[in-house]
Amino acid sequence: MKKLVAGIIVAAMILCVAPAAFSADKEILGVPFPTQKIINDTQVYLNGLASRKALVVVNVFAGGFYLENPTNNAREAIESDQIKQFYLVYLTNKATAAKLQEGFIEAIEKANPAEMIAAQQTNIKKYASWLDKDMEPGLTSVATYIPGEGLTLEYQGEVKGTINDPDFIRMYFRYNLGEQADKKLRDGYLGL
Numbered sequence: 001m002k003k004l005v006a007g008i009i010v011a012a013m014i015l016c017v018a019p020a021a022f023s024a025d026k027e028i029l030g031v032p033f034p035t036q037k038i039i040n041d042t043q044v045y046l047n048g049l050a051s052r053k054a055l056v057v058v059n060v061f062a063g064g065f066y067l068e069n070p071t072n073n074a075r076e077a078i079e080s081d082q083i084k085q086f087y088l089v090y091l092t093n094k095a096t097a098a099k100l101q102e103g104f105i106e107a108i109e110k111a112n113p114a115e116m117i118a119a120q121q122t123n124i125k126k127y128a129s130w131l132d133k134d135m136e137p138g139l140t141s142v143a144t145y146i147p148g149e150g151l152t153l154e155y156q157g158e159v160k161g162t163i164n165d166p167d168f169i170r171m172y173f174r175y176n177l178g179e180q181a182d183k184k185l186r187d188g189y190l191g192l
Helices: 002-022 074-079 097-111 114-119 121-129 166-177 183-189
Strands: 025-028 031-034 036-039 042-054 058-067 084-090 140-146 150-155 158-163
Touching: 025 042, 025 058, 031 042, 031 058, 042 183, 058 183, 074 166, 097 121, 097 166, 114 121, 114 166, 121 158, 121 166, 140 166, 150 166, 166 183
Parallel strands: none
Antiparallel strands: 025 031, 036 042, 042 058, 058 084, 084 140, 140 150, 150 158
16 A cells, blocks of 8 residues: 555656656746746747847847747748737846837837838837836846737736737737848747
8 A cells, every 4th residue: 555655646746747847948048938838828839039139248138939839930920810928038227218119119110011100100109108117137028919808018027008909919020020020039039
């Protein structure tokens, strides 16, 4: 009987440890990202990692891009209606609110057609306004898209709001993954 109980305990311990072994973290610039996690009761997977530098020497952030159905295809990642998340961990205190707001507006305008930019000014300004605090090492910015709900920004641990306009949401993912997006970030997030 003691052997049976000991066997059950060992088996239970293996089952508890095994999932952790299969979902090891991946790392970029010393920042670990889980290879899978649950968002809104759905399993999502780390599609790719990327980092941004400023002035060639300052590491601004390390980021992970999560999808329900991982893909290396930018168009599929942008257009597909599945849970998606950009999880950014900041590495500097030089990312001020003003720089982040200005950088977001410039990048989303560069990556999208002029007529869409004109039509989405309200949403672009609203999203930029949520980047309202200076970043410091270890603070996060998490943008999560959930089908039927919209794109929600959690900034420094505070939920700022949700935009549910499908055109803005596509613009947002195009700014990160489209042809005019920063190539290093795009390739990293797409796992290329």
